[in-house]
Amino acid sequence: MTTSTAVHSDAAPVSTAAGDWPGRWARLTPVLRRPGPFAHPQFTPGDETVDFLMKQCKVLVVGAGGLGCEILKNLALSGFRDLHVIDMDTIDVSNLNRQFLFRPADVGKSKAEVAAAFIMRRVPGCVVTPYFGKIQDKDYDYYQQFNVIICGLDSVEARRWMNATVIGMFDSDSPETLKPLVDGGTEGFQGQARVILPTMTSCYECSLDMLTRPTTYPVCTIANTPRLPEHCIEWASVLEWPRVFGDDKIDTDNPAHLQWLFETASNRAEQFNISGVTYSLTQGVVKNIIPAIASTNAIIAAACCNEVFKLATSSASLLNNYMMFTGTDGIYTHTFEHEARSDCPVCGQARLKMSVNAMWTLEDWIDRLIESPETQLKRPSLRTGSGSLYMQAPRALEQATRPNLQRTLGELLSSGEAVTVTDATLPISLEITVTFVETSEKTE
Numbered sequence: 001m002t003t004s005t006a007v008h009s010d011a012a013p014v015s016t017a018a019g020d021w022p023g024r025w026a027r028l029t030p031v032l033r034r035p036g037p038f039a040h041p042q043f044t045p046g047d048e049t050v051d052f053l054m055k056q057c058k059v060l061v062v063g064a065g066g067l068g069c070e071i072l073k074n075l076a077l078s079g080f081r082d083l084h085v086i087d088m089d090t091i092d093v094s095n096l097n098r099q100f101l102f103r104p105a106d107v108g109k110s111k112a113e114v115a116a117a118f119i120m121r122r123v124p125g126c127v128v129t130p131y132f133g134k135i136q137d138k139d140y141d142y143y144q145q146f147n148v149i150i151c152g153l154d155s156v157e158a159r160r161w162m163n164a165t166v167i168g169m170f171d172s173d174s175p176e177t178l179k180p181l182v183d184g185g186t187e188g189f190q191g192q193a194r195v196i197l198p199t200m201t202s203c204y205e206c207s208l209d210m211l212t213r214p215t216t217y218p219v220c221t222i223a224n225t226p227r228l229p230e231h232c233i234e235w236a237s238v239l240e241w242p243r244v245f246g247d248d249k250i251d252t253d254n255p256a257h258l259q260w261l262f263e264t265a266s267n268r269a270e271q272f273n274i275s276g277v278t279y280s281l282t283q284g285v286v287k288n289i290i291p292a293i294a295s296t297n298a299i300i301a302a303a304c305c306n307e308v309f310k311l312a313t314s315s316a317s318l319l320n321n322y323m324m325f326t327g328t329d330g331i332y333t334h335t336f337e338h339e340a341r342s343d344c345p346v347c348g349q350a351r352l353k354m355s356v357n358a359m360w361t362l363e364d365w366i367d368r369l370i371e372s373p374e375t376q377l378k379r380p381s382l383r384t385g386s387g388s389l390y391m392q393a394p395r396a397l398e399q400a401t402r403p404n405l406q407r408t409l410g411e412l413l414s415s416g417e418a419v420t421v422t423d424a425t426l427p428i429s430l431e432i433t434v435t436f437v438e439t440s441e442k443t444e
Ligand SMILES: [Zn+2]
Pocket: 202, 203, 204, 205, 206, 207, 340, 341, 344, 345, 346, 347, 348
């Protein structure tokens, strides 16, 4: 047989009845049908848990790249059968060494679509729904349908957006709106996995200051006492290039420029008896490329998928809440509870206070929120603890709340009340406490 599904005997069509698990799913039995010494106290072993995992639990995988391929494979092989994947990228030939759901013939096609088709071919019974597009295309309604959201992204902006979305759509009056977010990230030999429970744990925005900055070397070392091949490459690009070529800038995509830098750095390295200058290292240093390591992706994806499995089954305690991995010097992991920042613009409890005139209409106030340098919103939606004031989306809710725009704040709110402001175009959600002030200012 030539199809890839014929590799294992358990690739035969699988019964959907959780009562009898043939083949592939048999390995879940020992974990989910009886409690173990390390099981979570709230764990109820048995078929109900299994049924939830295999028939009801809906998981969204954000990103179908290096981490995403690992995540999709892990979840499909763990018994999840309703997976969704969203990615705006197409497959590049340079992805093929580690993004193992893709083949040379797939270059140029949608990552989400090819990954989904591969998983469904290989793991019968698992349904993967792809979306080839941006995460920003989707609204709260879309994200609300999932039980867990797992991110395998390489962009800080996309993660901030997802984080703010998950926290923004949580309404403390409706516990079902709480969507756990499991986030994985890798950079070379380092990575991290974390569990974000909106308003209960710290969020991605809380830890923005932990992002590593690109490595830089002191100029005196580069100029006088090089010890590493990187020092020689930096010398060639930072000091020699401007001396020889003046104002002519380095084009890091131009092979002739890279060749010159490589040769110049090699000569320098020879003078100082340093080995290790190669063309690809030269390229890496000048373009500031951190190589993607397949095994780092595998480790981080595995840690994240464990958390999704625990969230879906309550079989064990969750990661609380941040696991760092580094494989640069030996193998090391450290898990700690990252603390939420009270002034975090996304999840912080420290509220913004704002003085308003009770005679303003809601529309007047929204216009001010858009213009105010303090808030700088684009399309704000507002709600209070008791309900929506004005929602930009979805359309039905917009229509339902539109009449409020002409009502005054005095009719809609009371002084001291808190208003939650969200904006679909920005990764923030603001909690604003309004205070009515007596003012002679007229409604504009
Ligand atoms: Zn936060």
